[in-house]
Amino acid sequence: MSLATASAQGEPSLRTVLLKYFDSQGFIFFTNYKSYKAQQIAENPHVALLFFWSSLERQVKIRGKATKISTAESLKYFITRPRGSQLGAWCSEQSSVISSRQILEMEFEEVRRKFAQGEVPLPSFWGGYRVVPHYFEFWQGRPNRLHDRFSYTIKDGKTWNIQRLAP
Ligand SMILES: Cc1cc2nc3c(=O)[nH]c(=O)nc-3n(C[C@H](O)[C@H](O)[C@H](O)COP(=O)(O)O)c2cc1C
Known part of the structure; x- marks a missing residue:
């Protein structure tokens, strides 16, 4: 997936990371906690994820907040590598x-x-982040540029408000 981060001043940065797994709380990826992305997350936890499937004409956009997972959870994955x-x-x-x-x-x-x-x-400077989403957008390509777009925005932390967006 593509992971976008931004500095406290709003300078963006984008790279590919492996979505290792997801759970009811969010999307988990692993990285170096001293990397550029980790420095940006420390300054500004707001991130965006993007999944794109060219042959399906489909993309999923996610916005959320990244937080470090526990050392125990990182270790659980590290030992399987x-x-x-x-x-x-x-x-x-x-x-x-x-x-x-x-x-x-x-x-x-x-x-x-x-x-x-x-x-x-397990190195102390290596581990996972969980991106806890508060916004999803599902995009499906359709003929004549009349694509389907549905946004899901979380309300009061538990119910998702679904809206159709203009393509
Ligand atoms: C297919 C692919 C998968 C990657 N998966 C990861 C990953 O899971 N974790 C990671 O830290 N970097 C991964 N990388 C490398 C990152 O794209 C990036 O070069 C690195 O994390 C440093 O990014 P940064 O300097 O913005 O922190 C992957 C790159 C590619 C092309």
Whole structure:
């Protein structure tokens, strides 16, 4: 999915992340808590998500607030990841400037040696966010540009108000 964040001053930033799962509370993705996106979320928790299926002419827009999930919940997912991805989480200072690819590969070797015995621990700077939605828009392409658009806006925290929008 596409994840849009914005700084406190409103400068936007957009990137792809994996929607790992969703539950009755929201949409969960995992990342580095020191990354650029994490810095923006710390300043401004309002985010937007976008799903797009070209062949279905369909998109779903979501707006909500991102909050860190618990360490226990992050750990639950981290331990299911392939060992290489677990080690990669340790050696990547996501979004920071690096001088070469060689540095990255050397760091990987270093963490591989460091954690050669036993399980790879969960880095304190890695984990999930849950995006708690308060707005959805479902868009379906239709002929003659007469597309269907339905917005769902939450009222008093529990009931969804559904409205048709002009395409
Ligand atoms: C298909 C795809 C899936 C990705 N999934 C993730 C992900 O789940 N978590 C993540 O942190 N970055 C993921 N990335 C990398 C991000 O797009 C991005 O480069 C990275 O998170 C740094 O973003 P930032 O500098 O805005 O924080 C993915 C990229 C692609 C193309």
